[in-house]
Amino acid sequence: MLRCQLQPWTTPLRASSSARCTFLRNSSNRLYATTTRATPNASNKSTKKASLNFGAMEAKWKARWAESPPFKNLETKDKPNYYVLSMFPYPSGMLHMGHVRVYTISDTLQRFRHMSGYNVLHPMGWDAFGLPAENAAIERGIHPAEWTVKNIELMKEQMRMLSLEFDWSRELATCDPSYYKWTQYIFLEMYKAGLAYQKEAVVNWDPVDQTVLANEQVDHEGKSWRSGALVERKKLKQWFFKVTDFSEDLLKDIDLLENWPQRVKQMQRHWIGKSKGAEFDFPLTTPTEKVSSLKVFTSRPDTIFGVQYLVVAPEHPLVNKDSLPKEQAASVMEFVNDLNKVQNMEEAEENKKGVFTGLYVNHPLTKEDIPIYVAPYVLAEYGTGAVMGVPAHDKRDWDFCHTNKVVDKVKFVVEPSIKETDKPLDYAEPFTAQGVLSALSGPYAGMKSQEAMKAIMRDASKIGFGHGATQYRLKDWLLSRQRYWGAPIPIIHCPECDVVPVPNEQLPVHLPLDISFTGKGGSPLAQAEDWVNCKCPKCNGPAKRETDTMDTFVDSSWYFMRFTDPHNTSLPFDPEKASARLPVDIYIGGVEHAILHLLYSRFYSKFLLRNGAYHATPDIKPGNGEPFNVLLTQGMVHGQTYKDPATQRFLKPEEVDTSEPKNPKIIATGETPLISFEKMSKSKYNGVDPVNVVNQHGVDPVRLHILYKAPPSEVLEWEDTSIVGMQRWLAKVLKLAESVGNDSPCTDIPALDKMTSEERDVYRETHTTIKQVTEAMSTTYSLNTAISDLIKLSNHVSASSLQPSSPVYQHAVRSIVTMMAPVAPTIGEECWEAITIQTNNSSRSVFAQPWPVFEEKALEKDTVDCVIQVNGKTRLNITVPVALASDAATIEKLARDTPQGQKWLADKPIRRAIVAKNGQLVNFVI
Structure with missing residues (x-):
């Protein structure tokens, strides 16, 4: 039997055959690496950069974590529960950058929640059934089970490489009998x-x-x-x-999903597609053995007098040779059989072709005989499988009527409310809005659409012709x-x-x-x-x-529930364990699953709640059976593409000289290629292998880069030239940590009123950053701004005149390291070790530290940055004590004391001073 040619997993290397590494040690005995790496196609040019030896640090801390897992045995009954879940992957054998992005986001958030004092559930499993494995069996001669198990092992190792902290004790695979036993049970x-x-x-x-x-x-x-x-x-x-039994619950409960993206909620609403209207029953003029009438649904009962034909789906019970007239049966069945050979039904629907069945229904209100057609745009599984054709008031009906020459003259039964007197109404296109019923609407002529709908429904109900109805686009x-x-x-x-x-x-x-x-x-x-x-x-x-x-989709519609109790052999999950954890607090994954996966998960969750598999805990969790509280849909990762401007051909990486990243050249011609960012694919040569990227740059810089480049919900345009900025920042934070670790441990932080101006400034910036980063991690999920805020704080501390022995300085550095750790766990641990090197702190892991809490009082400023305008034009900025921010005389004096103030105010008298924005803006009129 042929075996699949899998790429063997190798231990990550930090120096390739094209790179020469020299390891150096700094004053704190930490490993740094000076690397000269050959640049492909770079005409003997090379780049030289100095950075931390991320590989050595990763190996060191992975060994420490294996020996003493930082999150093990932290769960206690006095802590609140928090469930972080990222969509589990299909085990294809290789993570792509989309995987790296979603799992880095979830890993960051779960580390933050651990440090914030929660019992965090952060599991991982495998969506392991599916056609790709079966295709592999056919093409490669390897059994799907063997193929899947090998790929799972490969991808688990890649996840570990990325420092992703999952609870592997809860691991599941949907192809495991211990899992699909319960999939069958729920069925x-x-x-x-x-x-x-x-x-x-x-x-x-x-x-x-x-x-x-x-x-x-x-x-x-x-x-x-x-x-x-x-x-x-x-x-x-x-x-x-x-699923349609839950249509109304699935629709109305969307309004309860306050923490879901609006576009996802709208997609769900559209897919369910609730329509209110009427159902009319048209009797056949010649009833068949199986069908005596045709039921149709419409949201516009005011157009009932404009019905000029009916259309049924090709699969409708009426469409068979025994029910059709002999003279039409052959042509109708030939039309239907030809449709059965067409895969792209959208094209068949767009051409508006149909066929007359030879059958008629009687219109109970107009007493006319209405022809029945067959067309592919009517779906047997949607509604009644039949629709009424009102060409004057529906664009699709208009096109179908004219394409198939159904009638000679279209009947306009609704007209605009106000007719223009200077020109006649244009009947060359359908009128699809509501209006006033025309003379062709019999006793309802002159009524407005809304009024006529009620009257028509009332009268139709009396004679047994129609009744009010609600229809959903959602299918079983x-x-x-x-x-x-x-x-x-x-x-x-x-x-x-x-x-x-x-x-x-x-x-x-x-x-x-x-x-x-x-x-x-x-x-x-x-x-x-x-x-x-x-x-x-x-x-x-x-x-x-x-x-x-x-x-x-059945497997993935309940896996998040099994994670709450993955080893249960008596039930899919214990009701109490599931109830304590559900709904998932935050669910992270691609927007491409915004419809079916989420809809089916909602259906499953509501059914199992109704069936007593778990129960609501109204004091803690909402009791509506919604499975996911917060939904974070991350954007796709796009790769950089190069195109030949002459031929528009996508260029392979080896065809482009990127030695000067800002000025790439096509090697063969010397021309500048067309550059764009597009969805990663083999055909565009813009895919990125996460293993290679991590080997080259280190795990923490890659994690930081992928979170910093764009907000989680937006498209991320991947290019790794700027990762060096993340490397430099991590090195900077480590130096700050070493400066604290080489000094004596901090004493108590002085009271705010005892701090110097510089201390107060650094302390305020520290607590402002704590507030902003905490909000980003817990509410807005704008992880890019959280990293930006941390970078700003580290720059502020570095630029201050405070010494490492200052308690305020040490507090700021500790706060930076603690808040940085969830996004950069390896360097976070390294920094914390550096900080505590001279202490007897028994807890050596940064993840055992509590998340810092900001002080409201510390956020208050002593001064206000005041913009000075002269006659409405901005001329200078000054700093004013908060207590005097509304005192125009004081602000005038402070302004006149500056060189710029002398220039623009001189000794001219102030006619009027306008103080705005609590002293942040003052306009002097001279």
């Missing part, structure tokens, strides 16, 4: 509640390989990625979850997958007993491992006869297992 709970059911649905069918394809396996031409065959649309029996969740690498659906099909759920005591239904992978002939499970053939749990007769597996 059966849904089945018992009537929320899991089976019905026919349209799927992508490969006629050559005789298998169902996921949408991702169909190319833009509608062909199978594997066989090249034109994909067909085929009806198969599929399993569904009745099709969870069946005709693939192998997924959780088996725990159902048995018996010829005597029909559908029989697998008894709980027989769970899990194990996924058989001795499977042949060819990619042909349908689901691999269907060919595993020893596994498929079983006994019926009810009658003990011969039966067959369900061969569909579950959509991987």
